Amino acid sequence: MKPAEFKNPEQEIERFQGRLAATGGLVLAAFFLLFARFFWLQVVQHEHYRTRAEDNRIALVPVVPNRGLVVDRNGAVLARNYSAYTLEITPGRVHDLEAVIDELAGVIDIQPRDRKRFRRLLDESKNFESLPIRTRLTDEEVARFVARRYRFPGVEIKARLFRQYPQRALASHALGYIGRVNDRDLATIEKHGAEDNYRGTEHFGKTGLEQKYEFELHGQTGFEQVEVDAGGRAVRVLERTAPLPGNNLVLTLDAKLQQVVERAFGARRGALVAIEPSTGGILALVSMPGYDPNLFVDGISPQDWEALNTSEDKPMVNRALNGAYPPGSTFKPFMALAALETGKRTPQQSIADPGFFTFGGHTFRDDKKGGHGVVDMYKSIVHSCDTYYYVLANDMGIDAISNFMRQLGFGSRTGIDIEGESEGVLPSQEWKRKRFRKPEQQKWYAGETISIGIGQGYNAYTPIQLAQATAAIANDGVMFRPHLVRYVENIRTGERRAIEPEPVRILPLKPANLDVIKRALVGVNKEGTGARAFAGAEYLAAGKTGTAQVFSLKGGKYEAHKVQERLRDHALFIAFAPAEEPTIALAVLVENGGFGAQSAAPIARQVLDYWLLGKLPQDAAPEFEAEDEGD
Numbered sequence: 001m002k003p004a005e006f007k008n009p010e011q012e013i014e015r016f017q018g019r020l021a022a023t024g025g026l027v028l029a030a031f032f033l034l035f036a037r038f039f040w041l042q043v044v045q046h047e048h049y050r051t052r053a054e055d056n057r058i059a060l061v062p063v064v065p066n067r068g069l070v071v072d073r074n075g076a077v078l079a080r081n082y083s084a085y086t087l088e089i090t091p092g093r094v095h096d097l098e099a100v101i102d103e104l105a106g107v108i109d110i111q112p113r114d115r116k117r118f119r120r121l122l123d124e125s126k127n128f129e130s131l132p133i134r135t136r137l138t139d140e141e142v143a144r145f146v147a148r149r150y151r152f153p154g155v156e157i158k159a160r161l162f163r164q165y166p167q168r169a170l171a172s173h174a175l176g177y178i179g180r181v182n183d184r185d186l187a188t189i190e191k192h193g194a195e196d197n198y199r200g201t202e203h204f205g206k207t208g209l210e211q212k213y214e215f216e217l218h219g220q221t222g223f224e225q226v227e228v229d230a231g232g233r234a235v236r237v238l239e240r241t242a243p244l245p246g247n248n249l250v251l252t253l254d255a256k257l258q259q260v261v262e263r264a265f266g267a268r269r270g271a272l273v274a275i276e277p278s279t280g281g282i283l284a285l286v287s288m289p290g291y292d293p294n295l296f297v298d299g300i301s302p303q304d305w306e307a308l309n310t311s312e313d314k315p316m317v318n319r320a321l322n323g324a325y326p327p328g329s330t331f332k333p334f335m336a337l338a339a340l341e342t343g344k345r346t347p348q349q350s351i352a353d354p355g356f357f358t359f360g361g362h363t364f365r366d367d368k369k370g371g372h373g374v375v376d377m378y379k380s381i382v383h384s385c386d387t388y389y390y391v392l393a394n395d396m397g398i399d400a401i402s403n404f405m406r407q408l409g410f411g412s413r414t415g416i417d418i419e420g421e422s423e424g425v426l427p428s429q430e431w432k433r434k435r436f437r438k439p440e441q442q443k444w445y446a447g448e449t450i451s452i453g454i455g456q457g458y459n460a461y462t463p464i465q466l467a468q469a470t471a472a473i474a475n476d477g478v479m480f481r482p483h484l485v486r487y488v489e490n491i492r493t494g495e496r497r498a499i500e501p502e503p504v505r506i507l508p509l510k511p512a513n514l515d516v517i518k519r520a521l522v523g524v525n526k527e528g529t530g531a532r533a534f535a536g537a538e539y540l541a542a543g544k545t546g547t548a549q550v551f552s553l554k555g556g557k558y559e560a561h562k563v564q565e566r567l568r569d570h571a572l573f574i575a576f577a578p579a580e581e582p583t584i585a586l587a588v589l590v591e592n593g594g595f596g597a598q599s600a601a602p603i604a605r606q607v608l609d610y611w612l613l614g615k616l617p618q619d620a621a622p623e624f625e626a627e628d629e630g631d
Contacts, residue, residue: 062200065219066161068246070175070209072255073486079175079210081161085142087134091122093154100152101133107148108141110134117180117299121202130158135298163203163297169290171258173318174251174282174418174484176208177293179300188214197221206296209249209484212417216488219246250487250496252281260610261286263617264603269591271319273467273482274607277576277585279501280471280480282416284586284607285464287319321416324424324460325589328546328596329384330574331455333517334469335392336377338404340513344396347516350376357390360447364390367547381520382528384545386454393453398444401452402428407507408469409479410461415504416482424465427458456549463587466574471585473521474542474576476514477507518542522579530573533601539612540579543604545596546572568592573600577608584611 070079087108094100101118104110114134121131137145142157149155163178181189185204189195192215199221205211222243261272265288274284295304308316317323339345355371357364366372366386372379380388393401406412411426425431429444436442451457464482472479481504487496521542525534529545548570571593576585586604593599609615 063222063224063240063243064161064200064202065221065243066245067163067178067203067219068217068489068491069248070217070251071248072251072253072258074254074256076255077166078171078251078253078255079163079165082164083159084135084162085137085157086132086160087137087141087145088130088132088156088158089118090130090154090156100155104133104152104155107144108134108137113299113301130156132158132160135160136162165293167255167259168292168294170255170262171253171285172208172290172293173287173320174208174253174285175293176210176212176418177206177296178203178210179206179296180204180298203297207420208418209251211419213249213485213488217246217249220244245491248489248491249485250489251484252276252279252283252486253285253484254283254611256616257607257610258284258286260606260616261603262288262290264606265590268593268599269313269319270589270593270600271323271463272586272588272603272607273320273464274584274586274611275467275471275480275482277471277475277480277582280468280482281486281501282482282484283584283611285320285484287317287321287323289313289315291315318418318420319589319591320463321418321421322462323589324422324462325570325572326457326459326548327455327461327466328548328570328572329386329455330466330544330546330572330587330596331453331459332384332389333381333473333521333544333574334405334408334410335389335401335453336381336520337473337509337513337517338401339377339392339396340516341404341509342396342400344400345377345392347377350374351388351391353385353387355387357387357394357450359390359394359450362447364450377516378520378523381517381544382523384529389453390450393449393451394446396449396453398449398452399428401449402426402431407505408472409465409504410469412465414464414468414482416464417484417499421464422462424462425458425460427452432458455546463589466572466589467585467587470574470576470587472507473514473517474582474585476511477509479504479507518579521576525575529597530575530601533597533605537605537608539577539608541575541577541608542579542582543573543575543601545601546574547595548572550592566592569594571596571599573597573604575604575608577612584608 066081069077069081071077087104089097089100091097101110101115110133118131118133137157145157165172165175165177180202181198181204189198189204194215197218197220201218201221205214205217210217220243222241224241225239257274261274261284265272265286268288270288272284272286273282275281276283291308295301336345340347351374353366353371353373353375355366355369364386367384371387372383372385375383375385375388379385405426411424413421413423432444433442448457452459468479468482481502483499483502485499487498489496521544522540524530524545525537525541525543530543534541534543550567550569569592571590573588573596574586576582584607586607588600588604590599590603606617
């Protein structure tokens with residue numbers, strides 16, 4: 001048995017006191033560290049965390065500005081904004097979002113596309129922002145919701161501004177349209193460094209003037225400082241910075257003239273561009289058929305998009321800027337001017353026209369059987385003699401033709417203030433080498449030059465190029481860049497910033513040569529191919545008809561009624577008036593319209609009658625709504 005062990009009380013007390021001291025030291029150290037941390041957070045970092053707390057308490061909500069208006073030269077409104085009711089949900093104030101939307105659908109018609117759009121907006125926004133689930137409510141829908149509002153906390157009706165094109169399809173290709181912002185638009189916004197100014201913006205210009213002048217039309221976004229609770233729910237508005245509305249665009253376009261043209265086309269396809277020769281201002285820019293830009297504002301429906309996109313008439317194509325067509329006989333006055341300027345012809349030089357020209361074993365036929373007899377330059381234009389220009393083209397050669405036509409803007413973009421303009425095709429030996437891959441295709445053959453002289457072959461130009469070249473002749477060789485905007489107007493100050501006329505080039509044309517061409521163009525409408533269309537005109541107009549072949553007959557005889565409608569010849573006409581001091585120059589194209597004298601020239605006559613005399617067709621256009629003063 002082990003002897004009993006006795007503990008030393010003094011030793012045990014010393015151990016306990018040591019442990020107590022160590023524990024107390026640890027507690028004091030912990031309190032010191034805690035105090036130090038409190039001091040660091042509440043004293044040293046006070047301002048930093050105070051700012052962060054304020055940021056959590058206060059949110060900046062963007063206030064989208066009013067988009068600028070678009071009006072014509074006389075104040076007729078072509079694009080404006082209107083207020084309509086929208087049904088909106090603040091996600092932060094709704095507990096079960098899907099259930100609330102399902103319940104709302106029993107009160108107001110909410111389509112799958114509305115839900116899809118709402119979810120996309122939800123992903124891009126904060127939960128204290130109000131988001132539209134349905135736009136443009138009817139009065140009946142507003143009344144139905146108001147009667148049941150108590151069932152939907154976090155859901156309310158608000159008034160928002162929507163873009164509207166009151167003239168619907170009128171000038172649709174010039175105006176363009178706006179649509180919901182996509183990734184490409186965001187990239188454009190970022191490129192311009194305008195991300196902050198586009199916070200909360202749902203729409204962006206997609207085509208036409210709406211696209212080109214987007215950053216003028218948009219305005220300056222405002223902001224509201226909103227106090228939010230811990231759940232992110234809006235409590236109250238603390239401060240508001242009002243948005244600044246976008247600038248208005250005042251156009252060179254004349255809406256009534258535009259309507260005269262569009263009505264003159266009717267159901268036919270085609271394009272017309274009318275230019276003020278002394279400034280380059282576009283008076284009318286028509287592409288038929290057009291489309292209603294209102295369809296795109298809130299997202300076009302699949303049915304409407306399919307109808308537009310699959311239509312055989314291609315209403316979304318801007319034929320005035322993107323359609324490249326052979327100019328036909330409207331090319332002949334420019335060929336004659338080239339011959340005079342290069343010394344290849346004099347006005348008096350004549351040829352005997354038997355009704356055809358043979359080259360390299362191939363016969364190029366004139367449109368008049370038996371020919372025009374003895375033909376000088378004046379007669380070649382007035383009566384549109386093909387044989388004269390077959391011979392002339394062969395004598396000049398393709399590169400001489402190409403070099404001269406390039407000065408007139410053929411085969412180059414005009415620089416009009418709309419995106420997406422086509423270049424067209426100005427044929428030359430160099431162009432063919434670049435165009436084709438195989439060596440045997442790259443070679444230019446002399447026989448290919450012959451048809452170039454009458455505006456056929458590889459020739460392909462846009463109606464605006466043809467109009468610009470015509471305007472340059474009317475303006476004695478001074479060529480201006482075509483433009484649609486006359487002023488950019490600051491709606492707040494009333495200040496108007498003019499878009500100054502911009503000369504592209506001054507062609508070194510001899511006045512005597514210009515006079516020869518102008519005199520012949522006047523003769524076209526007095527005694528030539530345009531005489532019937534301009535019979536009884538109270539002014540002197542210069543013009544030239546044209547007919548452009550769509551497909552080769554391979555030597556066969558063209559009979560329109562035996563040819564499928566979309567394979568018939570295109571009809572063209574160029575004109576300027578009054579011939580003495582022109583205020584308007586134009587180019588008309590009617591797709592598959594046949595002879596220019598029958599289809600295109602009568603349209604030009606209506607345009608000039610209205611522009612010079614104020615005469616409207618029998619189905620006169622209604623009055624347009626003008627912009628309100630100070631709006």
